[in-house]
Amino acid sequence: MTDMDDARFPPLSNSLPRGERGPVGGSGAGADAGVELNGALSPLVGESGREGAPGAVLDDQANLRTYSFAYLDEQTKRMIRRAILKGIAIPGYQVPFASREMPMPYGWGTGGVQVTAAVLGPDDVLKVIDQGADDTTNAVAIRGFFQKTAGVATTTRTADATVIQTRHRIPERTLQAHQILVYQVPIPEPLRYLEPRETETRKLHGLEEYGLMHVKLYEDIARHGHIATTYAYPVKVEGRYIMDPSPTPKFDNPKMHRSKALQLFGAGREKRIYAVPPHTDVVSLDFEDHPFRIQTFKEPCALCGAEGVYLDEVILDDRGGRMFVCSDTDHCEERRAEGHRGALSGESR
């Protein structure tokens, strides 16, 4: 059975040549499916929402295309929601889903964007970060995409967001139960670089055969004296599946453990979704004599003086001058607003 059997082939006589009528056979699993799509939520969801049609519609008059709420048509969102629900039911298991081509390139967050589009409702407040920052170019582009296609409120403040899409970081502020963290994932398979074949890795997961991974970590220690994985550090979820936390630095791994927030992972090019439900055990792999350790920084943030946060190294000149600043820009700004100062904050604004 496929996810879309009932909805995929609406009767031909009802079909528009280049448009789409409303979803056939029910309006999807989420609260935001269907009706409100014709509203003035989005500048692109225009008056041409003919017969209440979500999905791509070609406006005869202006010849302008309009799109569904959050871009994806309702059947696609329903298909993605089903994959998400399955992922939540089997924490850490990679659920194949019929990933769509998105109007941004594969590898630039299409998985995260599809997951966000599927969970986003009109009342949500969206935050998008890349490398911990709200104003890195790709984060700006993705935030702009949802402003345009969903018309949702956006924020840079972690505390105010209900949905946070991220690439490579988990915010420093502890996430709460009403929040969803959506990760962009390039390679969802933690065993991929040990075994390139999907047919094999799926078998290994099925048999819970994770010896390969432990041997890899052991060989790191034998060769370098350290586990040489510093980001995308493998974790075991709820004692069963080994999972790739996406290329977040291992510094962020402990934040995933028993988080109150729902964590969803979308890999568009690789067509996989997986999830960590709230309060789930997420344990970084290690050995008794080589326990897992996160990165530490010698100095605090040069702007806000924060310690115990992840820092970016900024090169100041060509004479070895450098400074370390918070990777989480919202966290840094908030601390500075509270009056915290770092060594170099006098010079900056």
Next chain:
Amino acid sequence: MYVAVKGGEQAIAAAHRLLAHERRGDRSVPALTLAQIAEQLTLAVDRVMAEGSLYDRDLAALAVKQARGDLIEAIFLLRAYRTTLPRFGFSRPVDTAAMLVRRRISATFKDLPGGQCLGPTFDYTHRLLDPLLAGDPDLPDPAERPADETAMPRVTDLLNDEGLIEPDPAETDAPVGDLTREPLSFPADRDLRLQALARGDEGFLLALGYSTQRGYGRTHPFVGEIRLGDVEVEIDVPELGFSVAIGRITVTECQMVTQFKGSAKAPPAFTRGYGLVFGHQERKAMAMSLVDRALRAGDLGEDRVAPAQDEEFVLSHSDNVQSTGFVEHLKLPHYVDFQAELDLIRRMRAEIAARQEAAE
């Protein structure tokens, strides 16, 4: 002084404005019209339609224009549009034997029913730059002759009469796979493999097909036939109880006749590799048929040793929209991960330095 990396939004807007400016080029030169692209850059348009998996010349021409002639970017534009369209059904198999043929050649028979028909081809042209084309020279009208009423049966059907080639697989009621609606999983059936190849990157398939000719999975291919022309697309309409033609498309078909197979029970027969592509794209259709045949190695009991025979390798890497996205994503900031690597490498170097110091 450190200025936080701010202003991404303005930077993006400005970059896009500059892009639009550069796309237009010198504004004293008239802008290209879509008709010019669709009529004079037809093969670029064909490629964009084929790999964009959407048969619409006007939109493909628009994509070529918008992408400044970057065909992979144009393919991406078309795909991103296609994905928003509903899929309301699938067509009956197109009957290429009933094609309105513009070109048809066979390398296996000197003459055959329907004859050889060269049609519009670069083959046998001397590749000399033509200075006259810098202008718009008058062209003689193409030669014409009355339409030949002879049928043009497919070469593979002729071979099949004698049982010399494996028959086409029987038509089944099994649903046709669609990798744009279901995630591809391995092993994939031939319908999905052919779909992936038809959308696949021409350059990638060309290289793989070439590799089989050079011994990496050799299949002893002959071009049974290449034909180019228009076919009708029909769909079944459940309400009517019969099929209806919904349009006509140009396709290029290549049937490769390849290494024979036999066994104790079955007498030897040639095998096939199949290629079918939107528009006029012989190179792609031929490469596709070579790779299709190579991918059948497993089904035909051959050892799978070469890259072109490796289904997971070929299908996972044939899509140029996926490839270009992931390769180009390396442009995105990775400084968080790089910082993690810096931290580790410094730590390891410090440890070694300390050890050496202690030893001295």
